[in-house]
Amino acid sequence: MPVNSFENYPMSWKPRMPDADQTLYLAIAEQLEKDIESGILLPGTKLPPQRELADYLDINVSTISRAFKVCEKKGLLSGTVGSGTFVAYDASAKPYLSPEYDAPRLIEMGSVFPEATPQEEANTLLRKILLEKDFGKLFQYGRPEGVLWQKEAAVKLISKAGYDTAAEMLLPASGGQNAIAAILAGLFKPGDRIGTDPITYPGFKTAAKMLGVQLVPVRQENGEISEEGLIYAVRNEKIKGIYIMPDYQNPTTHMMSEEGRKMIARVAREHNLIVIEDGIHSLLNEHPQKAVAAYAPEQTLYIASLSKTVAPGLRLAYIATPEKYRSALSGALYNINLSLSPFLLELASRMMASKDAEKLIETHRRLTRKRSRIINKYLGGYSVLGSDECIFRWLLLPEGFTGEHFEKLAHDAGVSVYAAERFAVGKAKPPAAVRLAVAAPDSEEELVKALKILGKILSRTEL
Amino acid sequence: MPVNSFENYPMSWKPRMPDADQTLYLAIAEQLEKDIESGILLPGTKLPPQRELADYLDINVSTISRAFKVCEKKGLLSGTVGSGTFVAYDASAKPYLSPEYDAPRLIEMGSVFPEATPQEEANTLLRKILLEKDFGKLFQYGRPEGVLWQKEAAVKLISKAGYDTAAEMLLPASGGQNAIAAILAGLFKPGDRIGTDPITYPGFKTAAKMLGVQLVPVRQENGEISEEGLIYAVRNEKIKGIYIMPDYQNPTTHMMSEEGRKMIARVAREHNLIVIEDGIHSLLNEHPQKAVAAYAPEQTLYIASLSKTVAPGLRLAYIATPEKYRSALSGALYNINLSLSPFLLELASRMMASKDAEKLIETHRRLTRKRSRIINKYLGGYSVLGSDECIFRWLLLPEGFTGEHFEKLAHDAGVSVYAAERFAVGKAKPPAAVRLAVAAPDSEEELVKALKILGKILSRTEL
DNA sequence: AAATTTGTCTATTTACATTTC
DNA sequence: GGAAATGTAAATAGACAAATT
Numbered sequence: 001m002p003v004n005s006f007e008n009y010p011m012s013w014k015p016r017m018p019d020a021d022q023t024l025y026l027a028i029a030e031q032l033e034k035d036i037e038s039g040i041l042l043p044g045t046k047l048p049p050q051r052e053l054a055d056y057l058d059i060n061v062s063t064i065s066r067a068f069k070v071c072e073k074k075g076l077l078s079g080t081v082g083s084g085t086f087v088a089y090d091a092s093a094k095p096y097l098s099p100e101y102d103a104p105r106l107i108e109m110g111s112v113f114p115e116a117t118p119q120e121e122a123n124t125l126l127r128k129i130l131l132e133k134d135f136g137k138l139f140q141y142g143r144p145e146g147v148l149w150q151k152e153a154a155v156k157l158i159s160k161a162g163y164d165t166a167a168e169m170l171l172p173a174s175g176g177q178n179a180i181a182a183i184l185a186g187l188f189k190p191g192d193r194i195g196t197d198p199i200t201y202p203g204f205k206t207a208a209k210m211l212g213v214q215l216v217p218v219r220q221e222n223g224e225i226s227e228e229g230l231i232y233a234v235r236n237e238k239i240k241g242i243y244i245m246p247d248y249q250n251p252t253t254h255m256m257s258e259e260g261r262k263m264i265a266r267v268a269r270e271h272n273l274i275v276i277e278d279g280i281h282s283l284l285n286e287h288p289q290k291a292v293a294a295y296a297p298e299q300t301l302y303i304a305s306l307s308k309t310v311a312p313g314l315r316l317a318y319i320a321t322p323e324k325y326r327s328a329l330s331g332a333l334y335n336i337n338l339s340l341s342p343f344l345l346e347l348a349s350r351m352m353a354s355k356d357a358e359k360l361i362e363t364h365r366r367l368t369r370k371r372s373r374i375i376n377k378y379l380g381g382y383s384v385l386g387s388d389e390c391i392f393r394w395l396l397l398p399e400g401f402t403g404e405h406f407e408k409l410a411h412d413a414g415v416s417v418y419a420a421e422r423f424a425v426g427k428a429k430p431p432a433a434v435r436l437a438v439a440a441p442d443s444e445e446e447l448v449k450a451l452k453i454l455g456k457i458l459s460r461t462e463l
Numbered sequence: 464m465p466v467n468s469f470e471n472y473p474m475s476w477k478p479r480m481p482d483a484d485q486t487l488y489l490a491i492a493e494q495l496e497k498d499i500e501s502g503i504l505l506p507g508t509k510l511p512p513q514r515e516l517a518d519y520l521d522i523n524v525s526t527i528s529r530a531f532k533v534c535e536k537k538g539l540l541s542g543t544v545g546s547g548t549f550v551a552y553d554a555s556a557k558p559y560l561s562p563e564y565d566a567p568r569l570i571e572m573g574s575v576f577p578e579a580t581p582q583e584e585a586n587t588l589l590r591k592i593l594l595e596k597d598f599g600k601l602f603q604y605g606r607p608e609g610v611l612w613q614k615e616a617a618v619k620l621i622s623k624a625g626y627d628t629a630a631e632m633l634l635p636a637s638g639g640q641n642a643i644a645a646i647l648a649g650l651f652k653p654g655d656r657i658g659t660d661p662i663t664y665p666g667f668k669t670a671a672k673m674l675g676v677q678l679v680p681v682r683q684e685n686g687e688i689s690e691e692g693l694i695y696a697v698r699n700e701k702i703k704g705i706y707i708m709p710d711y712q713n714p715t716t717h718m719m720s721e722e723g724r725k726m727i728a729r730v731a732r733e734h735n736l737i738v739i740e741d742g743i744h745s746l747l748n749e750h751p752q753k754a755v756a757a758y759a760p761e762q763t764l765y766i767a768s769l770s771k772t773v774a775p776g777l778r779l780a781y782i783a784t785p786e787k788y789r790s791a792l793s794g795a796l797y798n799i800n801l802s803l804s805p806f807l808l809e810l811a812s813r814m815m816a817s818k819d820a821e822k823l824i825e826t827h828r829r830l831t832r833k834r835s836r837i838i839n840k841y842l843g844g845y846s847v848l849g850s851d852e853c854i855f856r857w858l859l860l861p862e863g864f865t866g867e868h869f870e871k872l873a874h875d876a877g878v879s880v881y882a883a884e885r886f887a888v889g890k891a892k893p894p895a896a897v898r899l900a901v902a903a904p905d906s907e908e909e910l911v912k913a914l915k916i917l918g919k920i921l922s923r924t925e926l
Numbered sequence: 927a928a929a930t931t932t933g934t935c936t937a938t939t940t941a942c943a944t945t946t947c
Numbered sequence: 948g949g950a951a952a953t954g955t956a957a958a959t960a961g962a963c964a965a966a967t968t
Contacts, residue, residue, distance in 0.1 A: 023936070049953055060938050065955065081954040082945025174637055174778075177801035185673055190653045207798045210648055211674070236944070307801075315637075315804045335670045336799060338640035338770075341778045341807055486957070512932060523959045528934065544933045545966025699965070931967070939959075946952070 028067035110416035150349035162288035176305035186332025198428035217428035241274035248281035251435035253386030265295030378451035491530035613812035625751035639768035649795025661891035680891035704737035711744035716849030728758030841914035
């Protein structure tokens, strides 16, 4: 790790002594924050030891420590006993990530939308419901937790994603992001830590940041969290939970191995970790693997969402929760949503109960495969991870590019893609890669156009 | 304030010295929490001074202070320099409040539902939309912020609630509670303080508690926040914002005076307070007063919700926000919801754009007035605050009752009502009163039955 | 109006645990 | 594998400011 090759030489950061009238630790924290934001301190930089800084300013170590703590809470730093304190890679991350709607005609391959074809199935079903049901009632408040048959319909669908659960374990949320926010707000406190892949879903990062929950990258082996890394994080980083997306991990597209799943389940049981399993893409898979939740139902909050696989506009997700977390989670959902729209619940549930949801999924799969073939054709010469059912791909960049740089080049050429840097957690160094949202461009023609542009950028490696 | 009449005599709380192997301040906090929860320490009790406790245990004051801080963060205590530390009145409050669906046939007058009649208007409108629109599109992701004409429709309706705003100020949320959660999560940090009425909306309390935001009761005069009290809270309690419900304050039904509104606007401008104005009931009023937001648009987040006045199931609210808070708030909404259902947005917007929303409101008013007359008839002999358009009432109890006691008696007799204690903030002592949800019982017959029961309890003051 | 009571905040002392060499 | 480096956490001392008397 050649972080500072001429160790101990000039201090990598020299704070000035604040004026006497300011609060010492806050003033130092502020200087540090400014220097990180302005780019004077680059991501990955190792800061001088706390003692050294304390000596330099002739103050106490703890005062430096406290200043660092302030910045760490903001996600700017991450420190490890013995190895020192580092500037985080995602320090300059925006508080949230959303597609640039008003951008001057960018082709969207950044935000992951599912296929955007008009959905005749939804149309038909909706008409059917409206004709038969006295749905004036559906515009009253709903029961916060929905009714039984609706949950049973969900259980059926979730089993197709690799997890056999039960109706009484389910709590409905208003989409996957809503489920994440509720879990973080209800089960974690500010300052709590959660382990994640070193490169993870930005929606989780931003929600955690907003709620003051710290994310800790867990060391990987073969593209997935390793036992050694996880145990380390439990012991030394005091993580209280772990966030995983075993199927088509966002953004790396990695499918977690069966051993990996069993290992996480086992370690979670042994150390009473809360596992947040995001099954958002699991239904993309025709032959699902068993969910981690299946191996450790008592530890796992399993999020099943319809957005990416059935219809995004339905805003419905279910959280399968063990009894011990149920009341806290249900309270959080109440605090965030009060209740869900009974109308959408009814609609989504009917789709699940009938075969309509599955038909929609099948349609999505077909369209995605078609687009994948286009990608394979145009970017055939490069490393593009991900299988043909996946609605996004992970493009490993050739020597000479960083993700950030490539994102910028693509943006200037009219294509929006997201660089690895956007997904990085803490001091984990992001690889040179970008995520491509397969289904986001409005049409296949647009997709082809975008791929040609990307191909051009890739080929003239001499920047 | 006869809190402890034989001052200084026996210490009101004597902690035991924790074992040496425990963390001192945590162990003390734990004892304190247990004693409060078990009822050994009653709400309102004044704790011994920190120094006295420190002497008693022969440890440092700061250690006690830190232990107290832990409990204060949990909302169990509230301390003021000079006057001491008190056990909070809402210490034993549940993390959330929701109707007891599975209760053995209680008549619901606790949770405030609007009138539950089947709504032919919604029905008709919905059919219309479905027949004309290609609404397969409505099941895609929506733009997080909705489109312009939809916002303009909302502007029109909000002006009927007493606030003339502009489309570009609006951000949609998934209902009023969702708006509150987003504001708290996006604009406040854990530990920040917000001033409220001493008796306030429990949904705000629980959301604040979950997010670690402290609530501070602001002193009142004539049933509304006083200037003196507000300035005190700014100076001495360091409140960063204030939460108000100027129209039909929940639960006291108080309508804030024009002077009160102007005063809050002025103080907020002078001290850069964030005003959270909850207009959830404003549309109940046929001749609205000007909103506080109208006097201080630069300081105010105005929440306009359709739930209580149009249709609860639509789950739609708008937040009118000044530019300076917009991006933080929009980020928070993204983190919590990702996006809203474009279908519900479209539906609600059409209702607002046409006259349908107003028709529904009118229908609600009519039904509420009818029920109010029933209340007036059966509880005529008692002090029942609130006007006939209001969907809840505030029953001041005769001598000899506390709210909590009355709630229990009513519950045992088959009627659910909410006692003042549920609404109390911090060490504010709740009055002897209960809230009656006028429109919640399923039918007028049920309402009458409930009122007869309540009347009986009230009359035998000899408990 | 001054003195006292009372909670709060910051910087420090000290002990500790993990990592690195 | 032991010593040194390094970050973390608890308890304390002391200064401060508001409220009460």
